[in-house]
Amino acid sequence: MKSVKLKEVxxxxxxxxxxxxxTTSFGTMENKDVCLVEVVDETGRSGWGETATSNEPYYNEETTETAAYMLKDFFIPRLLHREIxxxxxxxxxxEFVRRNNIAKAAIETAIWDAFAKKNGKSIAELIGGTKKEIESGKSIGIQESPExxxxxxxxxVKEGFRKIKVKIKPGADIDYIRAVRKAFPDIPLMADANSAYTLEDIGHLKQxxxxxxxxxEQPLAHDDIIDHATLQKQIETPVCLDESIHSYEDARKAIELxxxxxxxxxxxxxxxxQESKRIHDLCMEKGIDVWCGGMLETxxxxxxxxxxxxxxxxxxxxxTAPSSHYWKEDIVTPEIEMEDGLIQVPDGVGIGYEIDPEKLAKVTQSVEMIRSTKSRHPIPE
Structure with a gap:
């Protein structure tokens, strides 16, 4: 495999x-700030990643602004001009920086893209993926009424989605799920609570x-694995952890508990x-199913x-729903499309899609070019 060296980000x-x-239990989002990370290697080849952040620190502690700061002051200086x-x-x-995982992922995934392109492979090939198509589910925000x-x-359902995820919170939960299940007795259906409940709600959640x-999904506190174990013992519905899992070690402990x-x-x-694959492999070994959640990504x-x-x-x-379900125009070409609930895995190298420069220009607020490893902070070697 050919290594990569970043000359610019x-x-x-x-x-x-x-x-x-x-709308979720956190609030309502109408627009989103995103920092797209473009790494450029010594041959001029680009790889792309993005900060899967929200505008406010409600899902976790990171925002798009703080992620950009961490990238500029810590992560890019650590990686520029180094042989990877x-x-x-x-x-x-x-790892010399604690947490800040979304910022780390933004540049790490961009490097995966650049490396895969340089070696003429897709990322799926590099990580051992085998599927040629993936099933798509739809996440639905909290609605004004069950109807x-x-x-x-x-x-x-008529559009063909293979799973329906319904956001819930106290006051918009049991009656809403009951109405959906009455209308659709057999569809794959799940509820996502985004940490809106406590153990005092066990009796309520048993319904x-x-x-x-x-x-x-994630009914209890965003950083909890203890109370979720108590809850799982008392309800039949499988508990899925989201916000609580930040690493392989978190996943290992949650599974053991x-x-x-x-x-x-x-x-x-x-x-x-890399950490996603480690968690996937651990779960496969332990008989824990996994799925890929969305962060309203481009x-x-x-x-x-x-x-x-x-x-x-x-x-x-x-x-991972089609582009057209969230954006008037996506920034990749071709746009991500679905047929009969399936998204075809692209044949191309890297991420398999290209950035559309004209569409990107329409939504761009500014671009920062970083070529120096200088930082205001000491960066470990």
């Missing part, structure tokens, strides 16, 4: 508007056992593709999700 600060507002034999090395090279939610579900759900039966792997949340992040989901233990349809 470009941070593309963009703002993209959602087709429709997206394989992108699997990058995760370890960035409104049923209408949304009906629309997406979900009546609806044959695939899972309830019996905190969940399913894990949602998000590349940004765990710090990149086509760059979605492309990385597609490549990762080719791994064999991604047995549940993920949140």
């Amino acid at each position: 470009r941070l593309h600060h963009i703002n993209v508007s959602l087709i429709a507002p997206f 034999g394989h992108p699997s090395e990058v995760h370890g090279m960035l 409104a939610l049923v209408r949304k579900v009906d629309q997406y 979900l056992d009546d609806f044959n759900l695939l899972m309830i 019996g905190s969940c039966r399913i894990i949602n792997i998000k590349i940004g949340r765990v710090g990149g593709l 086509g760059v992040g979605r492309a990385h999700n597609i490549q990762m989901t080719t791994l064999p233990n991604f047995t549940i349809p993920g949140d």
Whole structure:
């Protein structure tokens, strides 16, 4: 394999508007700031990643602004002009900084893209992925009423999505799920609570056992694995962990404690593709199903999700929906499309999609070019 050496990194600060507002227990998002990371190697070849952040620190502690700061002041100086034999090395090279996983993943995935392109392979080939198509699920934000939610579900079932995920919170949960299940007795259905409940709600959450759900995702605190183990022992619905899992070690401990039966792997949340693959392999060994969650990514992040989901233990349809479901115009070409609930894995090298420069220009606020390893802070060798 040919190594890569980064001669320059470009941070593309963009703002993209959602087709429709997206509401969770955290709040409502209508537009999103994103920092696209373009690494340029010594041959002029580009690799792309993105910060899968929100505008505010509600999902986790990172925002797009803080991720850009960490990239400029810590991660890019550590990686510029260094010989990188394989992108699997990058995760370890960035461990000198605690957490800040989304910022780490943004540049790590860009390096995977550049390395794969240089070696004439897709990322899926490099990580051992085998699937030629992946199943797509649809995530639905909190609606104004059960009836409104049923209408949304009906629309997406007719479009062919293989799984429906419904966001819930106290006051918008049992009646909403009941209405969906009554209208659609057999569809693969799950609930996502985004940490909206506590152990005091066990009796309430037990009612979900009546609806044959695939899972309830992250019902309790964002950093918890102890209380989730207590909850899982008392409900039949499988618990899926999301926000609690930041690393292989988190996944290992959660599995040993019996905190969940399913894990949602998000590349940004765990710090990149290398750690995602380690968690995938651990879960496959332990008999824990995994799936790929979404962070309202542009086509760059979605492309990385597609490549990762080719791994064999991604047995549940993920949140990687077509571009047209979130953006008026995506920044990749071709746009990500779905047919009969399936997204074809592209044949191209790297992420398999190209950046459309004209579409990128429309949403770009500014571009920073970084060529120097100088930093205001001491960077370990």
